[in-house]
Amino acid sequence: MNKFLLGKMFFIASLFIVASFAFAHGMSEAEKQTILDGGNLQFMKIGATHMLTGYDHLLFVFGIIFFLTTFIDVVKYITAFTIGHSITLISATLMGVTVNYFLIDAVIALSVCYIGYENIGGFRKFFEKSPDLIWAVFIFGLIHGLGLSTRLQQLPLGEEGIVLRILSFNLGIEFGQIAALCLMVALLFKWRHTPSFLQISSISNNGLIVAGAFLFLMQMHGYSHTTNPDEFGFAEDSHSHAHEKMETPSPVPGSEYRPAPDAGSLHLE
Numbered sequence: 001m002n003k004f005l006l007g008k009m010f011f012i013a014s015l016f017i018v019a020s021f022a023f024a025h026g027m028s029e030a031e032k033q034t035i036l037d038g039g040n041l042q043f044m045k046i047g048a049t050h051m052l053t054g055y056d057h058l059l060f061v062f063g064i065i066f067f068l069t070t071f072i073d074v075v076k077y078i079t080a081f082t083i084g085h086s087i088t089l090i091s092a093t094l095m096g097v098t099v100n101y102f103l104i105d106a107v108i109a110l111s112v113c114y115i116g117y118e119n120i121g122g123f124r125k126f127f128e129k130s131p132d133l134i135w136a137v138f139i140f141g142l143i144h145g146l147g148l149s150t151r152l153q154q155l156p157l158g159e160e161g162i163v164l165r166i167l168s169f170n171l172g173i174e175f176g177q178i179a180a181l182c183l184m185v186a187l188l189f190k191w192r193h194t195p196s197f198l199q200i201s202s203i204s205n206n207g208l209i210v211a212g213a214f215l216f217l218m219q220m221h222g223y224s225h226t227t228n229p230d231e232f233g234f235a236e237d238s239h240s241h242a243h244e245k246m247e248t249p250s251p252v253p254g255s256e257y258r259p260a261p262d263a264g265s266l267h268l269e
Contacts, residue, residue, distance in 0.1 A: 040161075040168040047172020050151070051180070056108045056215055057144055058180055063115030063208050064137055065184060066201065069192070078181060080134050084141020085148060086170055092149035093157075093166050102223035104147040109215035111140040116208030119201075148173065 038045075051057060064081060068074050092098070114136065117123065123130035157165055191197055 040164050043165050043168035044172035044175070047169040048176035048179070049172075050148070051173045051176030056105065056112060057177075059112045059208060059211060060108070060115055060140065060144070061177065061181060062184055063112065063119060063205070065181070066119055066188065066205065074181075074185065077134060077137055078177075080138040081141040081144070082174060082177070084138045085145030085173070088142045088145030089148045089152070089170050089173070090145075090166055092146055093152055094163070096153070097146075098150045098153050099146060100223065101147065101150045102219050102226065104143070104150055106216050106219035106223070107143055108140075108147050109212045109219060111143065112212030112215065113209050114140070114212075116205045116212060119205040119208070 061078070061081070064077050065074050068077065118130060118133060118136070121130075152166070152169060191200070
């Protein structure tokens with residue numbers, strides 16, 4: 001029972017952590033300057049940091065490996081996810097393809113809901129056979145990569161050596177993912193051998209659904225309160241900034257065609 005209560009406390013604490021980082025997802029000004037001034041090793045470092053602070057990506061990876069019990073299965077599914085997000089991260093950045101980052105993060109949040117729902121057997125309740133998980137992981141990997149590319153393209157990458165910078169950033173993403181994955185696998189391996197695993201697994205995967213829904217609503221709220229979110233940099237990506245933009249007075253209709261008269265030019269007949 002104590003372990004069950006501990007699992008509950010862990011889940012609640014995780015939600016608070018998600019909420020606290022919800023509007024901080026991205027790169028700080030210091031990281032931004034580092035990636036501009038540094039070389040490929042700095043791009044790699046920023047990529048690793050970005051993955052390790054990417055709560056939505058980490059939640060999805062956690063859901064993928066939750067019920068995997070063999071090393072081969074972990075490698076197979078994580079490879080599908082890695083290939084997916086690498087394809088879009090590299091190709092979309094090279095081609096200059098971007099999307100609204102509030103919307104892409106909202107879709108990423110839905111991927112967290114999807115993996116949690118899959119883990120609790122939700123699809124098997126309505127279909128004879130649930131969708132092929134490895135293909136779902138690959139497709140969601142493509143979407144995650146597009147989100148990473150959109151974020152990366154908010155930084156000036158320059159013209160020379162851009163391919164190496166992108167590859168270095170992507171390699172850093174993989175290093176960060178491996179580091180987080182090793183910790184997750186170790187915790188799940190120990191956890192899986194406890195009597196309370198099934199009880200806590202239900203809480204955890206329902207928690208993934210709740211967390212994904214919370215992130216989805218948060219991103220849609222940010223989108224609806226932003227007139228043009230793609231103009232914002234990493235440091236300005238916040239709820240308060242969106243409201244500040246909304247409070248900017250709208251121009252008077254017709255003011256673009258004629259200037260307002262000077263106060264001194266007005267006189268009574």
